[in-house]
Every structure is written in structure tokens, then in C-alpha cells.
Amino acid sequence: MAELTWETKKAISPSKAVLELDSVIYPQGYGYPQDKPHNRVILGDNLAVMSALIPEYEGRIGLIYSDPPFYTNRRYPARIGRGEDSRRPSEWELAEGYPDHWSNPNAYLDMLYPRLVLMHRLLAPTGTLYLHLDWHANAYARLLLDEIFGVERLLNEIVWVYHGPSPIRSAFNRKHDTILVYTKSERYTFNVDAVRQPYDENTVKTFASSARAGFGKVPNLERGKVPEDWWYFPVVARLHRERTGYPTQKPEALIERILCASSNADDLVADFFAGSGTTAVVAAGLGRRYITNDASWRSLHTTQSRLATRTIEPFVIQAVAGAEHSFDTSGAASQQTYRTPGPVKLARADNQLVLSLDDELSTRLEYWEVDPDWDGQLFRSAVQVGRQRNKKTIQNIVQLPDVPGERPVCVRWIDVNGERTQLQLARPKN
Numbered sequence: 550m551a552e553l554t555w556e557t558k559k560a561i562s563p564s565k566a567v568l569e570l571d572s573v574i575y576p577q578g579y580g581y582p583q584d585k586p587h588n589r590v591i592l593g594d595n596l597a598v599m600s601a602l603i604p605e606y607e608g609r610i611g612l613i614y615s616d617p618p619f620y621t622n623r624r625y626p627a628r629i630g631r632g633e634d635s636r637r638p639s640e641w642e643l644a645e646g647y648p649d650h651w652s653n654p655n656a657y658l659d660m661l662y663p664r665l666v667l668m669h670r671l672l673a674p675t676g677t678l679y680l681h682l683d684w685h686a687n688a689y690a691r692l693l694l695d696e697i698f699g700v701e702r703l704l705n706e707i708v709w710v711y712h713g714p715s716p717i718r719s720a721f722n723r724k725h726d727t728i729l730v731y732t733k734s735e736r737y738t739f740n741v742d743a744v745r746q747p748y749d750e751n752t753v754k755t756f757a758s759s760a761r762a763g764f765g766k767v768p769n770l771e772r773g774k775v776p777e778d779w780w781y782f783p784v785v786a787r788l789h790r791e792r793t794g795y796p797t798q799k800p801e802a803l804i805e806r807i808l809c810a811s812s813n814a815d816d817l818v819a820d821f822f823a824g825s826g827t828t829a830v831v832a833a834g835l836g837r838r839y840i841t842n843d844a845s846w847r848s849l850h851t852t853q854s855r856l857a858t859r860t861i862e863p864f865v866i867q868a869v870a871g872a873e874h875s876f877d878t879s880g881a882a883s884q885q886t887y888r889t890p891g892p893v894k895l896a897r898a899d900n901q902l903v904l905s906l907d908d909e910l911s912t913r914l915e916y917w918e919v920d921p922d923w924d925g926q927l928f929r930s931a932v933q934v935g936r937q938r939n940k941k942t943i944q945n946i947v948q949l950p951d952v953p954g955e956r957p958v959c960v961r962w963i964d965v966n967g968e969r970t971q972l973q974l975a976r977p978k979n
């Protein structure tokens with residue numbers, strides 16, 4: 550078999566990375582505080598993260614969806630702001646999203662190769678990898694995957710086609726991505742009945758008019774057909790309700806088809822290039838457990854907000870210990886005990902604890918959450934509020950669950966620039 554080689558190619562053995570726990574999130578308070586989370590959102594370089602997971606998860610992950618940078622040599626800004634009008638892109642506020650810049654092709658392959666090796670190790674014997682790329686690097690990736698998984702383990706080369714504007718005038722518009730699908734063994738999960746589609750109207754009419762159509766074989770028209778290996782789903786730019794502002798976000802319907810086909814309820818699904826967290830959101834909705842990881846703060850915040858406001862299973866937030874990206878909540882603000890008047894007010898009304906943010910603060914926030922029983926170490930989030938895309942302000946008042954004891958309340962928020970702040974508030978006396 551042909552094998553891809555380049556000057557700097559080397560097998561990398563897993564490093565000794567360790568993950569530190571930052572918080573436990575109970576979306577909308579479900580399961581607070583007793584449920585044990587089975588889901589993880591992890592901040593950090595995925596090489597270190599996967600290395601840290603190998604001792605516990607080698608051979609245990611049912612499905613990995615991977616959507617890495619495509620080797621485009623571009624920067625992808627994120628859209629941030631407050632209720633921006635999607636029809637007026639010139640008014641959008643832009644911030645750092647993630648880079649896809651490489652000094653040469655070797656640098657890109659040096660990134661991709663060891664990560665694919667670790668994904669292969671993490672996959673269960675019945676597991677499947679979906680690697681999402683486009684024309685820039687998919688030919689290289691196919692050779693790498695042939696080497697790592699074995700040529701015979703290529704299950705499909707899926708083509709995702711879409712529409713959209715393009716400045717190209719000297720070639721055909723490039724409007725498809727390629728998803729390479731490899732299984733760990735010949736005994737893999739594939740739920741064909743979970744992804745069947747209705748037959749096209751013309752096909753149904755043809756069979757109704759002639760029993761001899763289709764070379765004499767009459768398909769089960771009611772059951773639907775097995776989808777082809779080319780899929781049409783509109784891009785997220787056209788899906789106003791799904792849009793988070795995170796660049797290159799993938800449509801939920803695309804991920805849903807992948808998860809329905811190649812995983813079962815309670816299976817563990819992972820995404821180590823998580824972006825806006827689409828895989829985790831879809832996995833939770835389909836009753837799968839998930840591990841989701843990205844190196845960028847903005848990704849973590851977007852994913853956290855999406856999961857906290859759209860799902861109900863608890864999850865932990867972790868980071869690679871000692872890495873540049875580790876959490877820093879030890880700043881002066883986090884040590885301070887705020888009393889009213891301040892930007893945040895904690896009061897009792899009808900014997901309920903109510904927390905409110907002032908108007909100025911609430912126009913600057915993307916997301917906020919509350920630990921009503923702060924032990925000074927592990928943040929347990931029982932209440933969360935995310936800003937809706939089309940709204941200029943965020944909901945700024947919440948009722949807290951009744952927790953016995955005297956411990957303070959802790960509030961965390963993420964502002965539109967991606968900065969995280971934490972405040973501690975004394976609990977008002979009864």
C-alpha cells in the first residue's frame with residue numbers, strides 16, 4: 550500500500566497530561582446537587598487531553614466525530630455582539646475565533662497524524678471515526694487513516710453538499726466537504742433503520758405504475774431508503790435558530806445523522822475539535838454520553854452555554870492542568886465579597902433567594918450562572934442563563950434553589966469579549 554511520508558513524521562507517545570476539575574454544571578438545575586455527571590467538557594490542546602484520557606478510556610469510545618481545521622491558511626473570526634441583524638454582516642462585531650494557519654504542509658500533518666493515532670486507540674472495537682475535511686487536506690488524511698485503521702476499514706467517503714455565496718470566478722464554486730468514515734474493526738455499529746429516508750415522490754409513483762420498475766425488485770417503500778453517501782444539509786449561516794456566532798459551526802442535522810447511524814443510546818461519543826459544541830448538544834439530545842474538547846476559550850464558553858440551556862444531563866468542565874489555558878479564578882474579584890449596592894444583588898423576596906444583575910452589566914453578558922452553596926473550591930452551577938442571539942440583553946433576574954446553611958453564593962459570568970468573572974456574595978439573613 551502507498552504510505553504518506555514527510556520529513557518530520559513521527560509517532561508520538563501519549564504525554565503525561567492530567568486534567569483538573571473546574572466545575573460541575575447541572576443544566577437548569579436538573580439533578581442538583583446529587584447526580585453524578587457522565588459527560589465532560591474539556592479545555593485544552595487535544596493531544597494532551599486525549600493522552601490524559603487514554604488510561605481510563607482506551608478502547609471505550611463508541612463514536613468520534615472530528616472536524617479539525619481544514620488547512621485553509623485562514624483565520625476564522627467569531628461573531629459576537631448583542632442581537633446583531635444577520636442580514637447586515639457589515640454591522641457584526643468580530644472577535645478572535647480560531648486560526649487555521651500553517652507554516653507548511655508538514656506542520657499541518659504533524660498536527661493531524663498523532664491525533665488520529667490517539668483517536669484510533671480511544672475507539673471501542675465497535676467504534677467509528679468520522680473525519681470531516683474538504684479538498685484542502687482530505688487526500689492526505691485518507692492515506693493517514695488507511696495507515697492507522699487499515700485500508701479495509703474505510704466504510705464511506707461521505708460528501709456533504711450545500712449552497713452559499715462565493716467570490717470564486719475562475720473555477721467552479723467549491724460547495725462540498727468530505728467526511729471520511731473508518732471503523733475500528735469489521736464488527737461496527739451501524740443502525741441502518743435509524744437513518745432511513747422517505748423515497749422520492751417520483752420513485753413512489755414509478756413503482757405504483759409498474760411492478761417491473763427497478764429491475765423487478767420492489768423496495769419497501771414505507772420503510773424508506775438507505776441514504777446515499779452524498780448528503781444535502783443547509784449550512785448554519787442559513788439556520789438562524791442554530792447559529793451561535795462560532796465560526797465554521799456545523800448543522801445539527803448533519804451530526805444527528807452520524808450519531809443515529811453509528812452510536813446507540815448511552816454510548817460514549819467524543820469530539821476533540823468541538824468548536825461551538827454541536828456534537829455534544831446533539832449527543833445529549835439523543836441520550837448519548839459525551840466528551841467534548843477544544844483548545845479555545847470561546848469554544849468552551851459557547852459549548853457550555855449551549856449545553857446548559859439546551860440539555861438536562863449534568864456535565865463537568867475540566868482543563869489540562871498547568872497549561873496556559875488552565876482556569877484562573879483566583880483573581881481579586883473572586884476573593885471579594887460583594888454586598889449591595891453592586892452590579893449584582895442578592896435579596897430575599899417571599900422567603901426565596903433572588904439574584905439580579907444591574908442593567909449595565911446585563912447588556913454586556915453572554916452567559917451567567919450561580920452556585921447557591923459555594924464551598925470556595927468546586928463551582929456547582931445550579932442556575933444558568935444564556936443570551937439569546939437576537940436579544941440585546943440577557944435575562945437578569947433568577948430565583949435560587951433553597952439550600953440550607955450559611956455558605957455564600959457564587960456568581961460567574963462570561964462577557965461578550967469572552968472574559969470570565971467570578972463574584973462571591975454573602976447570603977442575606979432570613
Ligand SMILES: C[S@@+](CC[C@H](N)C(=O)[O-])C[C@H]1O[C@@H](n2cnc3c(N)ncnc32)[C@H](O)[C@@H]1O
Nearest residue numbers: 594595616647798799822824825827843844845
Ligand atoms: C472546524 S472547527 C469545529 C467546528 C464544530 N464542528 C462546530 O460545529 O462548531 C475546529 C475547532 O478545532 C479547534 N482546535 C484546533 N486545534 C485544536 C487542538 N490542537 N486541540 C483542540 N482543539 C483544537 C479550534 O479551536 C476550532 O474550534
